[in-house]
Amino acid sequence: MTDRDDAAAWGRLLRAHRLRAGMSQEQLARVSGVSVRGIRMIENGDRRPRASTVTALAKAMRLPEADGVALLEAAQPQARTDAASESSAAVRSAVVPRQLPPAIAGFVGRETELSALDRLLTPDAAGAALGTITGPAGVGKTTLAVLWGHRVAAHFPDGQIYIDLQGFSPTGKVVTPAEVVRTLLDTLGVRPAQLPHSPAGQLGLYRSLVADKRILMILDNARDTAQTRPLLPGGTGCVTVLTSRDQLTGLVATEAASPVVLDVMTAAEARQLLARRIGHDQVLLEPEAAGDIIASCAHLPLALALVAARAAVHPGFRLSALAAELRDAHRGLTALLGVHSATDVQAVFSWSYRAVSADAARLFRLLALHHGPELSVRAAAALTATSLRKAASLLTELARANLLIEDSTNRYRFHDLLRAYAFDLAVEHDSDDARDAANHRLLDHYLHTALAAERLINPQRIPIDIEAPTPDSVPYSPTKRAQALTWFTQEHRNLCATVQRAHDGYDKHTWQLAWAMTTYLAAGFWSEWILILETGLAATDRADDKHAHNRIHLALGNAHIRVGNMDEARRHLTTALKRGQPRSQANAHLALAFCAEQQGESALALVHSEKALQLFTEVDFPVGQAKALNSIGWHRAKLGDYDHALSDCQRALTLLHELGEPHGEAETWDSLGYIHHHLRDFDEAVTSYRHALELHTEFGNTHNLAKVYLNLAETHQAMKDVPAVRDDLGRALSLMEKLEHPDTEHVRERLRLLGPR
Structure with missing residues (x-):
């Protein structure tokens, strides 16, 4: 497809959105600030709009954010540089997801x-x-x-x-x-x-x-x-x-x-399901009993599957006996089921529950205290204070009885109706103290595992003081960073649900779990991160724990930086400075330096960086000192003091290399590239930037790679090396397109002005 075809297709898309919004070209021009002639040219496919134009049009038509993003994407040209294509291929990973749960055996009808x-x-x-x-x-x-x-x-x-x-x-x-x-x-x-x-x-x-x-x-x-x-x-x-x-x-x-x-099964389908699961002969021998069972199950596949599971493990039972058991097991879930036979379906649940062992029945009840969408064998063991082997056996028993669903990854989940039924049973049969003890063990399991995983992912983070885990909470202790990341990936939805539901009487667990999840959630789960931290902050208020309160404020400040909300970030970080410990205060100063720079206040940023260095030195934290030195050097360079900036960053680089901190080294090489460029030592600048690129590539840090390529393009521009500039901008562009970077269109325009290769 040619650029002209792309532009025409986008023009048709704009026209469709405009008509859907009920606006004429003149009305859209009046609201958006784009000329009528410009809108006509765009809709006719005569020209491709800039990103700013697309944003103005989307806002004027009051498009939902997602539609606006899609409109902006569609406006991007399909033609890419070779470098862009290579980078795009790298992002479009070879991962082929195969996530379907196992298909249910014995499916009939439909x-x-x-x-x-x-x-x-x-x-x-x-x-x-x-x-x-x-x-x-x-x-x-x-x-x-x-x-x-x-x-x-x-x-x-x-x-x-x-x-x-x-x-x-x-x-x-x-x-x-x-x-x-x-x-x-x-x-x-x-x-x-x-x-x-x-x-x-x-x-x-x-x-x-x-x-x-x-x-x-x-x-x-x-x-x-x-x-x-x-x-x-x-x-x-x-x-x-x-x-x-x-x-x-x-x-x-x-x-x-x-x-x-989808409606309930027909009588014929329900009878076929029973026959498939428990045998055609039994159904043929007792057709009336089979009909009674189907009626008691309200023709619902879930209830029929429970009956079939019960019959399968007791092949000697007659269907008439099973039907009689159902008639004697009435309870009520009418509000949840919303069908007239809800009482009978509840009877099926009760009947299946009574058929499992006492230990399995207790686990079934306590599983309702788990708030996440699925759980592991370890979490089940924590709830019941039993061994992993015993918990695995009980979970298998419940899955065979169709009271739980087992996924292919050895994880288990409830059907919503069965979870509600289990919770009712827990309230009825387990004392408040028993439920509280189970909940405490589960929270300790998650908290101590999360903290162990956090230490592997971010070993430089200031640790928090926690109480020893309760007996039988069976926390997992990963030994490698990859294991820690895998655990967080599997459990993070459970952790988020636990934090948001655990605060009743468990304020300390709530804020500590929120703190422990911070490093993992910072890797892109920003809306969840802020929500979890706000929940943790409220817990510190209720507990009147000022030290914890400051820790969460510091984390919230960094979270708001990630989403670009600098005013809110500054508010949280300033609060964290008031009562924080020196190392925590130093980190707050570094974050405030970034906020100040983003708001064009380089002098204030330098002040915060120098305060951070002073505090890191007082507590003898070398990694922090090195990062503060790099920050000082960077902000001095932004203020034009290149000689002192060079000295600061060289000291930082030496220290970071000795400490084995490659992430910090990459950032410092980028700073040195900027400084050498402005000292007009272009060869050294190129060398520094290439060191930064090498390290950022190793970590897969797309944001920083794009930034360094743009910086390198500036140096090659000063060296009048146009082919190198074109290559740098092309590589930066491909990365920025993936990131939806606001300056993407500007970089694309710079490439166009350079002309063809």
Whole structure:
């Protein structure tokens, strides 16, 4: 496709958005500040708009943020430099996700619904295919989606993705679109250093990565249209299937989603399911008893599966005996199920629960205290104060009874209705003290494991004082950084849910968990990071723990820096200075130096850096001293004091090298490149920048790589080496496009002005 074709396609996209907004070209021009002639030229495909123009148009049409990002992406030219193409290929990782849970054995019926889903493979119109599976709880929406996913997996060579959106979780924690996008980027192999800073930028990167791929995406248990619309991929190769108790009519109306409305099983399908699971002969011998069981289960697959599991482990039972047991086991979940046979379905739950061992029944009840979407064997062992082997055996028993769902990764999850049932049982059968002790063990398990993992990821961080773990909390102690990162990746959604729900009586656990998660969440989970820290801050207020209060303020200051909210960052950092310990105060000064620089106050930034050095020296913290020296050198250079800046940064580099701190070395080489450039020692500047590039490449730090390439381009420009400038800008551009960097269009314009190679 030529640039002209690209521009024409974008013009058509703009016109579609304008008409959808009900605006004429004249109205759009009046609101956006773009001339009528300019809008006409854009819509006619005569010219491609600048990023600032796209932003103004999107704002004037009041487009949602996600649509504005997509519009900006579409305006970018398809032609790339060789360097850009190479870098893009590096980001588009070879990772092929295969995330579908295991398909349920013995699936029957639903042929009409499966045929409707098959039509998603051959959509009638351009665009990514979208289907919805809706219906009441327990009707088999997830089972249908996953089974169909396995059937058609060969159509999606770029992978199959499964995410539980927890839209109707009894915990009340609904996953936000920003959290899902961050998880999707992990799934697609994007390293933390390659992530854009803003949620909108992350969304744009996600859509860019899947735009030309064939991926099946199953988004399970969606709350509503608002939760799901930002997650829909563009392009024509992806197929998305959403499941929900909500009808998702907004997606059907505006996104042309193909709806599949799932009802309870027909009598014939339910009978076939029982026959498939427990044997055709038994069903044929006692057809009336089979009918009674189906009626008691309200034709719901979830309840029928529980009955079948009970029958399978007791092959000598007659169906009439099973039916009689069901009639004697009435409870009530009408509010949750919303169907007239809710009492009978609750009886199935009760009956299956009574069929497992006493230890398994106790674990089933206590599992309801776990707030996250899934749990490990270790977490189950902590809840029950038992050994890992015993916990694994009990979990297997519950899974065989269909009271839990076991994923392929040795992790377990509840169906929402069974979780609610388990919680009712825990309140009824376990004392307040017993539930409190189980909750304390679980919190200690997560806290002490998180702190052990945190120490491996960020060994230079100031540790916190914590109490010894309670007996039988079985914390995990990773020994390698990779193990620590894997644990955080598996558990971070559980940790977030735990922090947000644990504060009742557990303020210390709440803020300490929030603190322990900081380094991991700082790698791109910025909205979650701020939310978790704010929860931790409230806990320190309730506990009246001023020292902890300052620690969380310091972390919040750094979190707000990441999202570009410098005023809010400065407020938190200033608070952290008031009562913090010297090393903590030094870190606050370094962060405040960055805030000051971003707001054009280099002199104030230098003052903060010098105070940081003084404090780090007082507490004899060499790594901090080296980082403060680099900060001092950088800000002196920004003020034009290049000779002293050179000395400061050289001292910093020597110290960082001795300490084995390559991240700090990379930053300092970049500072030295800038200083040598302004001292007009261009060869030394190039050498310094190349050292920085080498180290940043090793870490995969996309943000800093782009910055150094731009700096290197300035030096090559001063050396009048135009081919080198073109190469530097091309490499920077490819990185900045991935990051949705606000200066992308400016760099692209500089490349155009250089002309062809």
